[in-house]
Amino acid sequence: MIEVDELTKRYGHTTAVRALSFSVRPGRVTGFLGPNGAGKTTTLRMLLGLVAPTSGSATVDGRPFRGHPRGLRHVGAVLDAGDAHGGRSALAHLAALARSNGIPRRRVDEVLGDVGLAEVARRRVGGYSLGMRQRLGIAAALLGDPPVLLFDEPLNGLDPEGVSWARGLLRRLADEGRTVLVSSHQVDEMEQTAEQLVVIGRGELVAAESVARFAARAAGPEVTVRTPDAAGLTAVLAAEGGSVRAGGDGVLVVAGLPASRIGELACAHRVPLHELAPGARALERAFRELTADRVDHFSGGPR
Numbered sequence: 001m002i003e004v005d006e007l008t009k010r011y012g013h014t015t016a017v018r019a020l021s022f023s024v025r026p027g028r029v030t031g032f033l034g035p036n037g038a039g040k041t042t043t044l045r046m047l048l049g050l051v052a053p054t055s056g057s058a059t060v061d062g063r064p065f066r067g068h069p070r071g072l073r074h075v076g077a078v079l080d081a082g083d084a085h086g087g088r089s090a091l092a093h094l095a096a097l098a099r100s101n102g103i104p105r106r107r108v109d110e111v112l113g114d115v116g117l118a119e120v121a122r123r124r125v126g127g128y129s130l131g132m133r134q135r136l137g138i139a140a141a142l143l144g145d146p147p148v149l150l151f152d153e154p155l156n157g158l159d160p161e162g163v164s165w166a167r168g169l170l171r172r173l174a175d176e177g178r179t180v181l182v183s184s185h186q187v188d189e190m191e192q193t194a195e196q197l198v199v200i201g202r203g204e205l206v207a208a209e210s211v212a213r214f215a216a217r218a219a220g221p222e223v224t225v226r227t228p229d230a231a232g233l234t235a236v237l238a239a240e241g242g243s244v245r246a247g248g249d250g251v252l253v254v255a256g257l258p259a260s261r262i263g264e265l266a267c268a269h270r271v272p273l274h275e276l277a278p279g280a281r282a283l284e285r286a287f288r289e290l291t292a293d294r295v296d297h298f299s300g301g302p303r
Contacts, residue, residue, distance in 0.1 A: 001025055001179055002047065002148065007056035009042055009203075016042045017203040019056070024181045024198070026147070029174045031194030031211070032183040035291055039203035040183045041079065044150055048077055060148050072101040076141030077150040081133040081157065086126025090117055090136050093125060094143060103144050111139040116165070130157030138166070148179040155189055167193050187284040191215075191258055199287065201294025211283065212241040216256035218285035223254045223262060226275035233271045240265060250274070258283055 002024040009017040017039040024030045034040050045051040047058045049066040060068065060075055068074040084093045094108045112118045115135040120128075125136065134157050141149055151170070155163050170193055174180045181198075184190055190197065190211070197214050199206040207214055227233050230252055234244045242257040254262060259276055266273050 001061060002181060003057075003059045003062075004043065004047070005057050005059075007043065007046060007058055008054045009039075009046060009051065010054045015203055017046070017053075020200065020203065020205055021056075022198045022205060022208045024179055024196075026177050026179040027174055028195040029170050029180045029182060029193055030196040030198060031190035032181055032198050032200075033187065033190050033287065034185060034200040034206075035294070036185050037202075038185070038200045038291075038294070040185075040200065041152055042203075043200075044077070044079060044152055044181075044183060047150065048075065048079070050079075070101045070103075070144070072097065072103065072140075072144030072146060074144070074146050075148045075150065076144060076146040077152075078134070078137035078141050078154055079150075079152045081130060081137045084125045084133065084136055084140075087124060089122045089124055090128075090139070091121040093136070094139060097140055097143055101144055107143055107145070111142045114142060114169075115139040131159060131162050134158055134166075135162070138169070146178075148181075149173060150181050150183075152183045153185075154182060155184070155186075155193075187287045191283045192260055199290065201291040204294065206290050206294065210241060212257050212261065215258055215282040215286055216241070216243070218282045218289060223257070223259045224275065224277040225252045225254055225262060225266075225273060226250050227252065227266070227271060227273050229271050232269070233266060233273075236265050236269045236271060237262065256282075 004020055004022050007017055007020040032040055042051060046053050047065060049064060065071060065075055098105060098108050112121045115138050117135055134154065155166055158166060170180055170182060182193060194211055197211055198208045227250055230250055233252060237244050237254055237257060240257060243255040245253050247253045263276055
């Protein structure tokens with residue numbers, strides 16, 4: 001579990017993070033969402049002990065990250081897909097990390113297979129594409145089989161197949177009971193990946209709640225659904241936090257849930273759909289409305 005309590009970081013006259021408090025619990029993917037310059041990366045760096053907070057605290061399972069010996073066994077993180085030395089092979093890079101953290105050598109081969117880099121493991125990282133470097137960063141995060149995982153923009157550089165793979169991986173890790181925090185400024189990415197959201201703007205907390213509840217903050221078009229099992233689908237969507245009203249002839253008008261989530265829930269509960277017509281993206285609308293006056297860019301400075 002991750003706990004952030006009144007966390008503040010100032011750089012001279014610039015406050016990158018201001019009195020930020022939130023928690024991230026295991027068993028679900030939590031999206032860390034905010035505009036560019038909102039303070040997301042600075043917060044993650046403070047969580048990992050790479051940046052000292054001006055005040056407040058950030059802990060992992062009740063202790064600062066530096067209090068955990070052999071850190072990769074406790075927290076796996078991807079902050080920069082380019083942090084592996086370009087002259088090394090992926091195999092050498094991961095083997096060095098394993099050795100320094102007391103991790104069995106066999107884990108190197110396992111994670112290389114998990115991320116799809118086994119066949120290019122002996123090639124120099126300098127020749128990798130951004131997507132391949134992203135996969136290598138994910139492999140490094142998984143190396144110690146940690147209970148807590150932090151990812152900063154993990155889908156950058158991945159092709160469509162890679163994005164689908166990464167989303168599935170994040171959900172699987174959460175389903176295994178791990179704490180998974182994924183930072184992004186891409187709203188549609190979070191809509192399809194996360195269950196919970198922590199939204200910040202100008203280093204301050206905007207919201208900490210479920211994706212459905214946050215999306216419901218936006219006023220606007222609803223999602224039209226046609227199904228022969230209106231009662232069954234209504235019960236499923238209401239349990240997820242959606243607002244459902246009948247529109248006649250098996251049509252339901254749903255607010256508070258994105259069309260993608262409605263489709264997933266219908267599939268999971270074996271409710272047939274004859275029509276699913278999304279309106280404007282509620283999550284994106286809510287994000288824009290709630291962060292419109294909190295957009296800041298630290299030109300050449302911290303994020």
